[in-house]
Amino acid sequence: MCGIVGYIGKQKAAPILIEGLKRLEYRGYDSAGISIIGKNKITTIKSVGKVSSLEDKIGGKSIAGNVGIAHTRWATHGKPSDKNSHPHGDCKGNIFLVHNGIIENYIELKSSLAKKGHKFKSETDSEVIVHLIEEFNKKLDFKNAVLEALKLIKGTYGLAIINKKEPEKIIAARLGSPLVLGIGGDEYVIASDASAVVRHTNQVIYLEDGEVAVIEKDNYEVTDIKDKSKNKKITKLDWSIEEAEKQGFDHFMLKEIFEQPKAIEDATRGRLVVSEGTAKLGGLRDVADKLRKLDRIIIVSCGTSYYAGLVGEYMLEEYAGIPVEVEYASEFRYRKPILDEKTAVLAISQSGETADTLEAIREGNNKGAITLGIVNTVGSTIARETTAGVYNHAGPEIGVASTKAFTSQLSVLILLTLLLGRQRQMSYVMGKRIASEMKKIPKQVEEILSQSKEIKKIAKKYLKYKNILYLGRKYNEPIALEGALKIKEISYIHAEGYPSGEMKHGPIALIDENFPSVFVVPKDSVYEKNISGMQEIKARGGKIIAIATEGDKEIKKHADDVIYIPKTLEMLTPLLSVVPLQLLAYYVGTGLGYDVDKPRNLAKSVTVE
Ligand code: F6R
Numbered sequence: 001m002c003g004i005v006g007y008i009g010k011q012k013a014a015p016i017l018i019e020g021l022k023r024l025e026y027r028g029y030d031s032a033g034i035s036i037i038g039k040n041k042i043t044t045i046k047s048v049g050k051v052s053s054l055e056d057k058i059g060g061k062s063i064a065g066n067v068g069i070a071h072t073r074w075a076t077h078g079k080p081s082d083k084n085s086h087p088h089g090d091c092k093g094n095i096f097l098v099h100n101g102i103i104e105n106y107i108e109l110k111s112s113l114a115k116k117g118h119k120f121k122s123e124t125d126s127e128v129i130v131h132l133i134e135e136f137n138k139k140l141d142f143k144n145a146v147l148e149a150l151k152l153i154k155g156t157y158g159l160a161i162i163n164k165k166e167p168e169k170i171i172a173a174r175l176g177s178p179l180v181l182g183i184g185g186d187e188y189v190i191a192s193d194a195s196a197v198v199r200h201t202n203q204v205i206y207l208e209d210g211e212v213a214v215i216e217k218d219n220y221e222v223t224d225i226k227d228k229s230k231n232k233k234i235t236k237l238d239w240s241i242e243e244a245e246k247q248g249f250d251h252f253m254l255k256e257i258f259e260q261p262k263a264i265e266d267a268t269r270g271r272l273v274v275s276e277g278t279a280k281l282g283g284l285r286d287v288a289d290k291l292r293k294l295d296r297i298i299i300v301s302c303g304t305s306y307y308a309g310l311v312g313e314y315m316l317e318e319y320a321g322i323p324v325e326v327e328y329a330s331e332f333r334y335r336k337p338i339l340d341e342k343t344a345v346l347a348i349s350q351s352g353e354t355a356d357t358l359e360a361i362r363e364g365n366n367k368g369a370i371t372l373g374i375v376n377t378v379g380s381t382i383a384r385e386t387t388a389g390v391y392n393h394a395g396p397e398i399g400v401a402s403t404k405a406f407t408s409q410l411s412v413l414i415l416l417t418l419l420l421g422r423q424r425q426m427s428y429v430m431g432k433r434i435a436s437e438m439k440k441i442p443k444q445v446e447e448i449l450s451q452s453k454e455i456k457k458i459a460k461k462y463l464k465y466k467n468i469l470y471l472g473r474k475y476n477e478p479i480a481l482e483g484a485l486k487i488k489e490i491s492y493i494h495a496e497g498y499p500s501g502e503m504k505h506g507p508i509a510l511i512d513e514n515f516p517s518v519f520v521v522p523k524d525s526v527y528e529k530n531i532s533g534m535q536e537i538k539a540r541g542g543k544i545i546a547i548a549t550e551g552d553k554e555i556k557k558h559a560d561d562v563i564y565i566p567k568t569l570e571m572l573t574p575l576l577s578v579v580p581l582q583l584l585a586y587y588v589g590t591g592l593g594y595d596v597d598k599p600r601n602l603a604k605s606v607t608v609e
Contacts, residue, residue: 002192006069006215009187014058017036020189028075031085038063051072083121088127089121094134095130097159098160133149153175184200187200193377206384237378251597252398263405267411267412268439276422279435287372298369305405307485310477312348330609350405351604372390376405392405411441414572451580455583460587490586491585500530501529508537516544522548522549535558546559563584
């Protein structure tokens with residue numbers, strides 16, 4: 001949610017910042033801007049729209065300067081426009097900053113600064129910060145002016161700030177919005193996440209909430225906002241720039257759909273122990289005793305990660321025998337959840353930075369629950385604030401619509417089910433059966449991917465519809481919800497995901513020849529019930545795409561189009577059935593001509609509540 005990047009070193013800053021913005025663009029693409037410190041002035045260029053519009057505006061002009069900051073925006077306060085774009089400058093054009101987050105007390109700060117004569121150019125909350133720093137900078141040096149300003153701000157921020165009066169410096173600060181400092185040989189890159197840093201260095205430090213970094217050409221210092229020095233650990237990034245590039249695919253989304261066999265392998269490698277019918281999860285070793293005594297798990301997550309949690313609920317209750325509740329993280333802390341040391345609050349998050357999920361975890365920590373994470377982004381805030389957890393190891397997910405993160409989350413949930421199940425009532429035989437079927441999943445996903453051409457043809461037939469209903473039952477009910485979310489995000493077709501058993505209680509009223517349905521109907525324990533549902537739709541003239549199990553010829557009698565998935569255990573079907581739905585959404589979205597990697601109004605990691 002907004003991407004920020006800053007560069008200080010020996011190279012020209014502008015091209016490095018533009019490149020960094022492109023990597024962060026998935027965080028927001030309402031507008032982009034850049035400020036570079038030159039000899040006696042700061043050059044600022046901004047543009048509404050994507051980073052490519054900013055590049056067009058720069059138009060190949062070479063901007064001199066080795067120190068600069070840049071921003072790609074996901075609008076919160078003030079509509080996307082040049083004047084609302086970052087970087088924001090002070091009255092005299094000395095200080096510029098980029099901000100990710102929300103300043104909650106900006107109205108009162110703005111009016112008191114206006115009384116002191118500050119002139120505001122934008123409608124944003126962010127602009128008050130730069131004027132506040134300007135005010136303190138009248139008497140204090142740059143660093144102390146920033147520290148004093150931060151003491152007055154309420155809200156969240158990731159900030160990078162430059163000042164013409166102290167031109168060889170970037171000051172960065174974090175509270176609630178992530179910041180990573182890349183430490184190169186003779187350069188530093190500060191960014192919202194590591195994807196903008198990894199081209200330059202794999203040595204990084206993650207700033208914590210309440211920390212401020214003063215970065216100069218040949219050194220850096222981290223303090224808290226009271227200027228107390230902090231000792232920071234340097235971490236080595238374990239992924240490469242190639243992993244963050246498209247590698248010949250038209251979109252990151254398609255590349256990431258095709259990466260799923262590897263992502264599932266990577267999530268389970270060294271963890272799935274077929275011979276013992278269990279899983280080993282190093283990240284949970286320290287809490288092994290507490291896990292044995294657990295009474296209850298509350299899964300907190302949002303969007304696609306929430307749907308992974310719903311699948312997890314079925315798995316964990318059926319095979320590990322632990323009561324599970326799944327909560328929208330955005331609702332969790334507004335209730336009065338009853339938690340104790342025998343309750344685990346489990347966050348599922350690709351980015352590890354989703355504000356709602358993070359706050360739910362903090363609530364869990366405050367109330368004495370064990371907090372756990374299934375997180376993809378190494379070193380992210382949720383990973384750091386949970387007591388223990390498991391990384392997905394899916395590699396960077398850049399496409400805004402989540403795909404490989406989802407199947408890798410499901411894979412980790414299966415591992416967790418095996419681990420907890422085998423500590424409880426699950427037999428060795430059952431554990432071994434699940435583990436050996438799980439081993440086959442990556443190959444089975446490949447089989448589904450090999451049908452992508454046929455799925456594209458099916459997608460073409462559905463481009464004209466304005467509404468689609470997605471239906472499934474038991475393990476595949478959350479998959480129906482996820483299929484609907486995927487298509488609405490990237491094709492803007494209205495889609496509803498529904499438990500198929502609920503259809504007759506209302507949604508069936510919508511069905512006619514203009515309202516098709518996608519039915520997730522593998523050969524499982526609810527197959528016959530699903531067939532009845534399909535017949536009810538057919539009787540009302542509705543078209544059906546069925547996601548069915550290989551060899552199920554019967555299904556063709558009830559559906560207009562069928563996409564087959566290989567046979568597996570019922571609990572593992574979601575790992576397969578979601579793949580055709582991702583492809584269907586992708587081909588509908590691209591068929592309608594949309595940029596599916598950057599769907600309108602969305603951002604990859606939602607770091608505001
Ligand atoms: C959907 C999607 C979002 C995210 C949600 C949670 O395709 O990407 O719904 O799943 O914003 O994000 P994370 O998993 O990063 O916490």
